Amino acid sequence: MTDQPAQAAIEIRDLTKVYKGGKRALDGINLTIPRGQIYGLLGPNGAGKSTTINILAGLVNKTSGSASIWGFDIDANPRNAKNSIGIVPQEIVFDPFFTPFETLENQAGYYGVPKDRRRSMELLRAVHLEDKANAYARTLSGGMKRRLLVAKAMVHSPPILVLDEPTAGVDVQLRQQLWAYVKELNAMGVTIVLTTHYLEEAEELCDRIGIINHGRVITDKPTRELIAMAQEKVVQVTVDRDIATPPSDPSFEKVELTDERTLTITYMKNRANAGQVLSAVQAGGLAIVDVVTRDPDLEDVFLNLTAAAE
Ligand code: ADP
Ligand code: MG
Secondary structure (H helix, E strand, O other): OOOOOOOOOEEEEEEEEEOOOOOEEEEEEEEEEOOOOEEEEEOOOOOOHHHHHHHHOOOOOOOEEEEEEOOEEOOOOHHHHHHOEEEEOOOOOOOOOOOHHHHHHHHHHHOOOOHHHOOHHHHHHHOOOHHHOOOOHHHOOHHHHHHHHHHHHOOOOOOEEEEEOOOOOOOHHHHHHHHHHHHHHHHOOOEEEEEOOOHHHHHHHOOEEEEEEOOEEEEEEEHHHHHHOOOEEEEEEEEOOOOOOOOOOOOOOEEEEEEOOEEEEEEEOOOOOHHHHHHHHHHOOOOEEEEEEEOOOHHHHHHHHHHHOO
């Protein structure tokens, strides 16, 4: 990796994929994933996330376009490209007759990692599977298998780790452990790419987020900017008496009676502010006893963007 100019971790240009049978899964994907980040690739089911990742992994052949990994073109330099990336696939596939330890040793052998540089036990410890080192893979739970796949993806110490829907089938506590490990790897300099449909997770973890839909990139921005795009704000107002009919006001986008004394009001932050909304409630003769606001989150942006692209 000496004479490679400092550049993107992953660069994807005009990538298309038409599956046998005619399904156009990717319709010209362009993405630049910076080095050193945690990058989230989001999109509804069938958007083309796994297809993109599987092309990078060399598991699916692209129809046209190009991709490079750590500066290595996947066609011109497939070996270096492959060595630069570790991929945790969405589908769990294992040889059930190997133990986790053997699985990692085999994988290290496949990548030509010399015996004295293998770190199988260290990796098993990192994913909390050291006590399962010698159990058969088929006896592991879904979450354990997922974690073993993460360890397997790291045997050759690639600078990029890609996780395709890593938390599917993983319980909350193990999810936390998995993310702690991912953050640790990132702190050590590993670029992380993950797909997820848990938006809060992406919001919390990712420095940058790309959203794809119908095989196209709809947006690709720093997470903070993306969240700032959300225009809808919600304020929940509790008043001092039962409400017969919810008040209305031009500043309200939507108003709902959550219970007898609570109004949930949505407003657009480019057209109104919380002060106007609260004054409108008071003007209706109601005294406010409590106010709770909810900031727009990624889910709002995601829904708006994917709906707009339909
Ligand atoms: P995502 O991971 O975002 O859910 P995928 O990349 O798995 O989306 O799928 C994108 C589209 O391509 C979907 O419409 C899916 O049904 C289709 N697809 C995926 N794999 C194949 C395949 N092997 N053969 C035909 N169509 C496929
Ligand atoms: Mg997928």
